[in-house]
Amino acid sequence: MPSLDEDFLRHAIDLAKTARQHGEYPFGAILVVNQQLVHQTTDHCMSYADPTAHAEVTAIRNACKQLNTFQLEDCELYTSCEPCPMCLGAIYWSKIKKIYYACTRSDAASIGFSDDFIYNEIPKALHERTIPIEQVMWEEAMQVFKEWMLKPDRITY
Amino acid sequence: MPSLDEDFLRHAIDLAKTARQHGEYPFGAILVVNQQLVHQTTDHCMSYADPTAHAEVTAIRNACKQLNTFQLEDCELYTSCEPCPMCLGAIYWSKIKKIYYACTRSDAASIGFSDDFIYNEIPKALHERTIPIEQVMWEEAMQVFKEWMLKPDRITY
Numbered sequence: 001m002p003s004l005d006e007d008f009l010r011h012a013i014d015l016a017k018t019a020r021q022h023g024e025y026p027f028g029a030i031l032v033v034n035q036q037l038v039h040q041t042t043d044h045c046m047s048y049a050d051p052t053a054h055a056e057v058t059a060i061r062n063a064c065k066q067l068n069t070f071q072l073e074d075c076e077l078y079t080s081c082e083p084c085p086m087c088l089g090a091i092y093w094s095k096i097k098k099i100y101y102a103c104t105r106s107d108a109a110s111i112g113f114s115d116d117f118i119y120n121e122i123p124k125a126l127h128e129r130t131i132p133i134e135q136v137m138w139e140e141a142m143q144v145f146k147e148w149m150l151k152p153d154r155i156t157y
Numbered sequence: 158m159p160s161l162d163e164d165f166l167r168h169a170i171d172l173a174k175t176a177r178q179h180g181e182y183p184f185g186a187i188l189v190v191n192q193q194l195v196h197q198t199t200d201h202c203m204s205y206a207d208p209t210a211h212a213e214v215t216a217i218r219n220a221c222k223q224l225n226t227f228q229l230e231d232c233e234l235y236t237s238c239e240p241c242p243m244c245l246g247a248i249y250w251s252k253i254k255k256i257y258y259a260c261t262r263s264d265a266a267s268i269g270f271s272d273d274f275i276y277n278e279i280p281k282a283l284h285e286r287t288i289p290i291e292q293v294m295w296e297e298a299m300q301v302f303k304e305w306m307l308k309p310d311r312i313t314y
Contacts, residue, residue: 009294016301025313026305049227050218051250051314052209061207070206080298082290085279086250089243091288092275093208099290102298111302112313118249122242123280131248133239133256137166141237141259144173145268148183156182156269157208 008032008078009100015042015055016080023047025113029055029079031063031072031096038075039063055079056087060094071095071157081108084115085122093157165189165235166257172199172212173237180204182270186212186236188220188229188253195232196220212236213244217251228252228314238265241272242279250314 008030015028019042027043039062044053056079063072072094077083081103083091091099109116126133148154165187172185176199184200196219201210213236220229229251234240238260240248248256266273283290305311 086246
């Protein structure tokens with residue numbers, strides 16, 4: 001069973017502090033397997049000029065590379081702030097088994113980040129969202145999905 | 158004003174088909190500025206061994222690199238399937254201005270992908286989610302956020 005190790009979260013918070021000092025956004029994340037640190041990272045949005053390079057997404061991407069795996073079922077995530085919806089999605093896709101976090105989406109909002117706003121957008125009906133979204137050409141695209149289902153060696157996740 | 162160009166979506170669907178043929182998941186995405194194609198890509202989860210390398214996230218990451226920008230306010234996204242919550246989060250963070258899609262999250266579920274499941278998890282109360290999540294050490298982490306607020310040149314997004 002996973003059990004909280006506060007030292008890992010303290011380390012993630014230290015990474016957030018380091019990030020701030022180095023001109024990155026103030027977030028840090030650590031992935032742990034069997035109480036051993038696998039990967040530690042800060043947010044890298046600024047230095048990578050990549051709006052998807054949050055600490056959690058970057059940690060998942062790098063840990064998969066490092067462990068030569070596509071799924072992180074044995075990993076626990078320690079993150080200085082509650083994962084945003086993008087990172088939470090990445091956590092579900094990578095199948096991380098437990099998340100420990102410190103600050104909340106509201107705390108992130110209080111220092112100017114959009115985490116809470118995006119959490120509120122996701123469950124909305126599509127026509128009520130801020131970013132317009134429109135569906136077209138369903139039949140053509142479904143044909144590709146139907147062909148996928150005919151693939152005998154298909155693996156989903 | 159943005160206006161739908163079906164050729165772009167047809168091309169994204171063709172990319173999804175190509176992806177399937179090359180052993181990737183059957184999804185394709187295109188980013189367009191002023192009716193000009195900026196970046197086209199398929200899902201790359203398999204070849205990158207990266208569970209975050211969906212077509213949309215990969216397109217955003219690469220287009221930012223290509224355009225040397227951190228934000229894609231002028232871009233429209235054409236994607237063969239409704240973006241999953243991770244990709245939708247990335248779309249909000251990158252500030253894409255409009256999304257066109259063909260298949261839905263339910264269609265993705267019907268061929269074995271977790272998009273719809275993850276959409277249902279995101280708005281849940283934290284203790285009701287499938288992946289356990291626990292908050293600890295709030296005060297220590299908030300200290301870093303408070304220090305961030307003292308940074309005169311801070312930029313958020």
